[in-house]
Amino acid sequence: MKFLIVLFMALQCAMGAHADEAAPLAEDPVVEQRLITIAEELRCLVCQNESLAGSRADLANDLRREVRTLIRAGKSDAEIREYLVNRYGDFVLYRPPVKPTTWLLWFGPLLLLIGAIWLLVTVIKRNQKQRDIPVLDDAKRAKAQALLQETDSSK
Amino acid sequence: MKKGLIPLGIFVVLLIFLAIGLTRDPHEIPSPLIGKPAPDFTAPVLGKPGETFSNKDMLGQVWLLNTWASWCVACRQEHPLLVEFVKTNPLPIVGLDYKDKEADGIKWLERYGNPYTHTIVDADARIGIDFGVYGVPESFLIDKAGIIRYKQIGPFTPEALRDKLVPLIKELQS
Amino acid sequence: MIPELGHFALILALLVAAVFGTLSLAGGQQGKAEWMALARPGAQVLWLLVGFSFVCLTYSFYSNDFSVLYVVQHSNTQLPDIYRLAAVWGGHEGSLLLWLLMLCSWMMAVSLFSSQLPDAMVSRVLGVLALIAVGFLLFMLFTSSPFERLVEIPVDGRDLNPLLQDPGLVFHPPMLYMGYVGMSIPFAFSIAALLNGRLDAAWARWTRPWATAAWICLTIGIAMGSWWAYYELGWGGWWFWDPVENASFLPWLVGTALMHSLAVTEKRGLFRSWTIMLSLIAFSLSLLGTFLVRSGVLTSVHAFASDPKRGVFILLFLAVVVGSSLVLFAARAGKVRSGGSFSLISRETFLLVNNVLLTTAAAAVLLGTLYPLIIDALNLGKLSVGPPYFNAVFAPIMTPVLLFMVIGIFARWKSDSVADLTKKLRPIAIVSVLLGCTAPLLAGEWSALVAMGLTLAIWIVLASAVQIYRQLKDTVNWKSTPAAYWGMHVAHIGIAVCVVGITMVKGYETEKDVRMTFGDTVEVGGYTFRLTSIEEVPGPNYKADRGHVELIKDGKVLRTLHPEKRAYFSSTMPMTEAAIDTTITRDVYVSLGEKLEGDGPPAWAMRVYYKPFVAWIWFGCLFMALGGAMAALDKRYRKKMAAKLNLKDMKGAAA
Numbered sequence: 010m011k012f013l014i015v016l017f018m019a020l021q022c023a024m025g026a027h028a029d030e031a032a033p034l035a036e037d038p039v040v041e042q043r044l045i046t047i048a049e050e051l052r053c054l055v056c057q058n059e060s061l062a063g064s065r066a067d068l069a070n071d072l073r074r075e076v077r078t079l080i081r082a083g084k085s086d087a088e089i090r091e092y093l094v095n096r097y098g099d100f101v102l103y104r105p106p107v108k109p110t111t112w113l114l115w116f117g118p119l120l121l122l123i124g125a126i127w128l129l130v131t132v133i134k135r136n137q138k139q140r141d142i143p144v145l146d147d148a149k150r151a152k153a154q155a156l157l158q159e160t161d162s163s164k
Numbered sequence: 165m166k167k168g169l170i171p172l173g174i175f176v177v178l179l180i181f182l183a184i185g186l187t188r189d190p191h192e193i194p195s196p197l198i199g200k201p202a203p204d205f206t207a208p209v210l211g212k213p214g215e216t217f218s219n220k221d222m223l224g225q226v227w228l229l230n231t232w233a234s235w236c237v238a239c240r241q242e243h244p245l246l247v248e249f250v251k252t253n254p255l256p257i258v259g260l261d262y263k264d265k266e267a268d269g270i271k272w273l274e275r276y277g278n279p280y281t282h283t284i285v286d287a288d289a290r291i292g293i294d295f296g297v298y299g300v301p302e303s304f305l306i307d308k309a310g311i312i313r314y315k316q317i318g319p320f321t322p323e324a325l326r327d328k329l330v331p332l333i334k335e336l337q338s
Numbered sequence: 339m340i341p342e343l344g345h346f347a348l349i350l351a352l353l354v355a356a357v358f359g360t361l362s363l364a365g366g367q368q369g370k371a372e373w374m375a376l377a378r379p380g381a382q383v384l385w386l387l388v389g390f391s392f393v394c395l396t397y398s399f400y401s402n403d404f405s406v407l408y409v410v411q412h413s414n415t416q417l418p419d420i421y422r423l424a425a426v427w428g429g430h431e432g433s434l435l436l437w438l439l440m441l442c443s444w445m446m447a448v449s450l451f452s453s454q455l456p457d458a459m460v461s462r463v464l465g466v467l468a469l470i471a472v473g474f475l476l477f478m479l480f481t482s483s484p485f486e487r488l489v490e491i492p493v494d495g496r497d498l499n500p501l502l503q504d505p506g507l508v509f510h511p512p513m514l515y516m517g518y519v520g521m522s523i524p525f526a527f528s529i530a531a532l533l534n535g536r537l538d539a540a541w542a543r544w545t546r547p548w549a550t551a552a553w554i555c556l557t558i559g560i561a562m563g564s565w566w567a568y569y570e571l572g573w574g575g576w577w578f579w580d581p582v583e584n585a586s587f588l589p590w591l592v593g594t595a596l597m598h599s600l601a602v603t604e605k606r607g608l609f610r611s612w613t614i615m616l617s618l619i620a621f622s623l624s625l626l627g628t629f630l631v632r633s634g635v636l637t638s639v640h641a642f643a644s645d646p647k648r649g650v651f652i653l654l655f656l657a658v659v660v661g662s663s664l665v666l667f668a669a670r671a672g673k674v675r676s677g678g679s680f681s682l683i684s685r686e687t688f689l690l691v692n693n694v695l696l697t698t699a700a701a702a703v704l705l706g707t708l709y710p711l712i713i714d715a716l717n718l719g720k721l722s723v724g725p726p727y728f729n730a731v732f733a734p735i736m737t738p739v740l741l742f743m744v745i746g747i748f749a750r751w752k753s754d755s756v757a758d759l760t761k762k763l764r765p766i767a768i769v770s771v772l773l774g775c776t777a778p779l780l781a782g783e784w785s786a787l788v789a790m791g792l793t794l795a796i797w798i799v800l801a802s803a804v805q806i807y808r809q810l811k812d813t814v815n816w817k818s819t820p821a822a823y824w825g826m827h828v829a830h831i832g833i834a835v836c837v838v839g840i841t842m843v844k845g846y847e848t849e850k851d852v853r854m855t856f857g858d859t860v861e862v863g864g865y866t867f868r869l870t871s872i873e874e875v876p877g878p879n880y881k882a883d884r885g886h887v888e889l890i891k892d893g894k895v896l897r898t899l900h901p902e903k904r905a906y907f908s909s910t911m912p913m914t915e916a917a918i919d920t921t922i923t924r925d926v927y928v929s930l931g932e933k934l935e936g937d938g939p940p941a942w943a944m945r946v947y948y949k950p951f952v953a954w955i956w957f958g959c960l961f962m963a964l965g966g967a968m969a970a971l972d973k974r975y976r977k978k979m980a981a982k983l984n985l986k987d988m989k990g991a992a993a
Contacts, residue, residue, distance in 0.1 A: 031853060031854040031869075032853055033851065034852050034943050035851065052724065054193060054298040055298055056639075057638055057639045057641065058581070060725075063573050068289070068299075071263075071288070071289040071293060072293065075290075094196070098719065099721050100722050102722060103723070103726050103727070104724065104726035104727060104730075105727060110718050110721075111721070113705075114705065114709045114723065114727070118705065118731045118735065121701050122698050122735065125694045125697070125698045129690060133682060133690070136678075136680055137679065137682070167671075168668035168669075168672070171615065171619075171664050171667065172661070172664040172668055175622075175661065178708075179656070179657055179661075181711060182653055182711070185633075186635060186646060186650060188714050188715065190711075190720075191637060194719065194720060
């Protein structure tokens with residue numbers, strides 16, 4: 010009897026594998042998660058502007074495999090990026106590194122914003138000093154009032 | 165008037181950059197390895213199971229590493245040039261069969277000629293990635309000390325061989 | 339025969355446009371009535387000729403005329419009818435013809451709906467547009483004719499790129515081009531104003547509906563592009579900051595600033611040179627976009643096959659059109675300096691602040707898009723600038739825009755007080771922060787970014803709701819409120835809806851990448867997905883593997899989804915057709931991957947996504963467009979305003 014129960018349980022386990030919760034495609038979901046985070050910011054070199062995470066190209070598959078190996082070897086994100094940049098140059102990074110050639114890129118928007126604010130302040134100040142619209146005399150004022158009543162409300 | 169010229173000035177600068185941009189190819193990725201030592205590798209030899217070859221075997225010589233594959237269309241264009249080239253130029257070329265099936269590679273060389281002093285296999289692209297290969301064919305000229313001096317992206321043309329490779333080989337070999 | 343007629347029509351169109359364009363402009367400058375009279379009929383004849391040419395090309399596609407090279411490159415006998423028609427604009431040459439057709443259609447519209455405009459203005463506007471058409475016609479006839487013939491006629495064509503065989507191709511490019519090209523109308527109005535030196539509130543009133551109409555088309559075009567990428571590409575992304583996407587987004591940002599700047603110029607006669615500058619920049623960005631997409635200088639999935647000859651031509655065209663407009667601006671800008679004043683706290687200030695922010699955001703996106711090209715041109719190597727950069731730079735600049743938008747609506751023209759504004763806005767601010775910061779808890783995790791996004795969205799909606807309520811309650815006759823007022827609120831609420839979508843999707847989307855065999859289930863976002871079977875289904879020009887995936891919640895099967903993997907006969911790359919179930923609060927998205935090797939029962943790679951509120955992104959855009967339409971169709975723009983014009987002239991001229 011015990012034997013039958015054990016056999017029964019063993020069969021259940023075997024059959025349970027047939028239709029149940031789908032296994033993650035990747036061998037190791039933790040590594041995969043890290044891969045996707047890193048690969049989203051890397052460029053597929055043979056594609057027309059696609060990330061390494063999304064591309065289905067051969068080279069992309071190979072590079073993803075390399076990155077997985079590096080992750081399992083305990084490398085940090087920065088080390089993995091360095092590994093790829095050593096071989097393919099800065100082109101492979103979608104987030105350009107901050108170095109003298111990219112200072113204008115990274116600080117440009119901030120400079121533009123500061124410039125814009127300076128411009129704003131100048132224009133507003135200049136406008137404060139402007140003389141206003143000339144004063145209307147009574148006849149013109151009355152005519153203006155009448156016409157304004159006609160116009161639909163403007164708020 | 166002066167302030168109104170600023171937008172025009174910016175636009176002219178932009179135009180100049182766009183015009184220069186037209187002469188560039190955005191798909192061509194220059195190699196960061198020029199001037200750096202060639203990555204060390206040990207690879208199996210094509211058609212000779214058990215045998216291996218390493219880049220260190222070529223120290224003291226100026227040599228060319230040429231990636232190719234039996235499925236690569238552009239390689240068929242480049243290959244006859246290389247076959248001709250080695251007849252008149254004493255340059256050792258090592259062929260790297262990239263992501264290919266050995267049987268296909270052997271057949272391809274039998275059919276189109278074999279200019280290589282050594283032919284090695286890179287079935288999983290590991291060596292290719294170390295060299296920053298992103299397409300086939302690509303070639304690397306390596307000097308006597310093992311430093312990469314030149315990368316040819318895409319197939320060699322007669323002009324590239326004549327104007328870029330030959331003078332550099334002469335310089336490196338002296 | 340038909341292709342030759344189409345080609346001939348283009349040659350005629352070139353002559354017509356060159357003649358009436360030059361004469362109309364000259365007539366406007368010199369006051370010659372006979373020449374000015376050519377403008378409207380000229381535009382109409384041009385439209386007929388270009389339209390005819392377009393019909394000829396369409397007929398060539400419809401009848402599978404493979405003697406035409408362009409048809410061979412983009413069509414095939416097995417291509418379904420609707421795509422055969424849409425394939426007309428599936429490639430570079432045909433899409434140029436579409437561009438041209440759109441330009442002529444806008445010119446036609448201007449010729450028909452401009453009865454209240456003075457002839458001198460209309461002739462200048464149509465003259466400028468005709469000369470732009472001349473440029474495009476020259477470009478087409480010399481480098482990119484869609485009517486080139488083949489001597490040896492192939493049996494069948496190459497087929498339309500499978501990615502394009504989708505309803506999206508039928509609607510997205512025409513809508514987008516309507517928007518791009520539409521920006522040429524305010525551009526032409528600005529050139530006309532610079533030429534005649536008159537830049538008053540009347541000019542702003544005439545230009546405003548056209549700018550808004552172009553903006554609406556761009557909004558819908560961009561939204562469609564985003565939605566199309568989302569459901570077509572199979573990985574759930576909806577914006578990639580790709581150079582071509584940026585090329586359409588830049589004119590939209592500047593166009594938004596332009597619409598609001600025109601509002602100030604119309605109401606208060608201020609910001610005149612800014613408005614002119616913005617309208618010149620908006621169309622220049624459209625042309626720049628055309629250059630970037632077709633010249634091969636940037637890498638993009640959208641890029642047409644490039645030819646250096648084409649790039650040179652477009653660059654020259656860009657130089658001539660934009661260069662001459664900027665020279666004109668430099669020469670005449672002094673004459674259109676505005677007078678009038680406004681205090682530090684006023685509606686004008688907030689509109690100016692937001693316009694400056696919008697323009698700065700556009701400049702930042704432009705910088706990122708062009709930077710790789712600049713670095714390469716300077717021989718400093720090759721760089722990539724992708725989503726991480728744009729997201730880091732764009733969001734901080736746009737966030738204050740959302741904040742000030744509301745304050746601007748509440749502020750009075752010319753002068754308001756901090757105390758008044760604070761009194762009106764404080765309750766709205768408090769409620770927004772409370773709701774915005776607690777809502778994320780309802781969705782699961784709390785996140786500062788989500789809280790901020792929701793707070794801003796609620797801030798906008800509440801503010802508009804309060805204003806609408808006040809208008810209904812306090813105004814004596816609320817029915818006489820102009821449509822533009824309601825339109826403004828609808829459009830602003832649209833932005834809020836869009837922000838909610840973006841915030842929630844970015845904050846809470848989840849996905850799972852699994853291997854499934856028949857009967858397996860996977861759980862994402864509270865839903866269970868069960869793969870029941872996969873069958874082979876033939877299509878008109880492809881063979882597909884179609885999966886049956888049950889969508890289950892709380893044990894109940896809601897519906898069955900059918901993701902497909904298609905192998906088109908003409909292409910080696912398999913195409914994914916994702917299956918999406920959309921409701922107001924979420925999308926679930928199933929993508930069928932490759933068949934996996936291995937022993938045992940056949941298994942497939944499947945990717946399942948849960949995307950909360952993603953549809954709000956595009957619904958928000960629709961609301962924006964609707965709001966814009968309400969504003970553009972406001973009766974004010976259509977009434978003959980001769981007497982009122984005088985008053986406005988007086989106000990504007992004296993300022």
